[in-house]
Amino acid sequence: MLDFAPTEEQEEIRKLAASIANDHLRPRARHAESEQDLPAELKLTLAQTGLTTPFPEEYGGSGPLEAVTYALIAEELAFGDPGLALNIIGSLMGPLSVLLAGSKQQQEEYIAPFCAPDTGYLQRGSLAFAELGGGYSPEAIHLLARRQGDGYLLSGSKRDVIHGEQADLRIVLARLEDSDQGPLCAFVLPSTPAGLTVRAEQQKLGLLAAPSATLLFEETALTGSALLGEPGNQGALRAALLYNILRAAIACGTARAALEYCSAYARERVAFGRPIVSYQGIAFIIAEMAMKLDGVRLLTWRAASAWDQGEVADHLLRDVECARRQAIKIAQSATTDAIQVMGGAGFMQDHPAEMWMRAAAAME
Known part of the structure; x- marks a missing residue:
């Protein structure tokens, strides 16, 4: 039978996340909900623990973590407050997507700023996943990326994009070519691409501490370098x-x-x-x-x-x-x-x- 008991190292990391949740997240939850964001001093505290820099040491990170370990961390953070936990995890998914899908050059370009000693904790990432009328399932992703010359044109929508309005690194998941069943790819969005409309989602029932946005793509043009890694990589x-x-x-x-x-x-x-x-x-x-x-x-x-x-x-x-x-x-x-x-x-x-x-x- 498989043993899912945490290792000694995982237990220490879990305890660290639990202390952050109990001492910092739970007491700030109501204020964070009213402010609809994570306090800057809490970002710094998290960065100092290394919990928000699970990237290779060559980029300045604290070292990559396994999914099991980060599932333990995410549960503890949510025990403190789910809105703040999603704020933190939602930001991490931007550079983590680059780490998983990007080339070596793209990793060096986009991950290093999140690990900078003085300013890295202020960086925000985002991953545009779910779409209007669809849920959080890879099969429900229908945003299309059509080739045009050396670049791509994106058409479709994304909802519930954590930090989608103000992220320093925005990653969007789309289907390549002209088929809903095309390979899933990830693209880096420039700051203000033509054809992209961003609408803040302010009237949410819950998770107010995790600011989110809706992204509407209307023939949004991206350069070929915006694609993370090679087409069709997993x-x-x-x-x-x-x-x-x-x-x-x-x-x-x-x-x-x-x-x-x-x-x-x-x-x-x-x-x-x-x-x-x-x-x-x-x-x-x-x-x-x-x-x-x-x-x-x-x-x-x-x-x-x-x-x-x-x-x-x-x-x-x-x-x-x-x-x-x-x-x-x-x-x-x-x-x-x-x-x-x-x-x-x-x-x-x-x-x-x-x-x-x-x-x-x-x-x-």
Whole structure:
């Protein structure tokens, strides 16, 4: 049987991420939601830990991490706050996509600025994945990149692009040539390409601390050098799968936060002379939350382990999709159940449960 127990090194990294989540993310969650962004001092703190520079040391990074390790990190960050976790992970996916799909020259050009000692923590990346009318599945990507001379023309749309309005490095996933089933490729967007309309998504239900945008492409012209790596390489698909694994981990962290918070509340809240956790109607809800969370965490770790093996096969696509869908489903049910356990208090902003429920609802 496969053993998904963290190694000693992974456990140390997990503990570091947990301390950041508890000491910095959770206390700042409400303020970050009102400001709709990650505080600059928190970016610096994260950069100093090396958690936001998982890139080769030759570019100034702290060394590449495995998907399993970063799934542990993403879950802990989301335990602090899912919006801030998605803000951090969404920014990382820009340079990580370059690392996975780009050439050596492109890696040197686009990754090094994120590792600069004095200014790297201020850099933002983004990965345009989901499309209007579609979800976070590689099969749902239909943005077309048609060849025109030495360059490409992009036509289509992207939604829910974290940092899509203000990123220093914007990567977009598209299908090459004129077929919805063409190879998946990744392109670097220049700062202001003609034919691109960017609309900030400000009226979101949740995840407000992760600013996002909609991108509309109307025959947007890109140079040939905008394509990351060689046409048809698997780097773009691996980037998409990694993003889904990390989004699943964020959903697990959200569910765990709701579980632990409502469990503590149920132990302290007294009704009819005893803690409400002693009543079966409450205890059964909490027990089911814990059971489902353990199951979906295992799915996420299995998908991450398969990703780390390097081969893109059908079972990897299936495992990643299953983990993402189930993790979001569990996050949505767990946060809703947490409010049910807490009763009217769950809807009050004195408690974070309502914020987590809105975040889980916005993860689709």
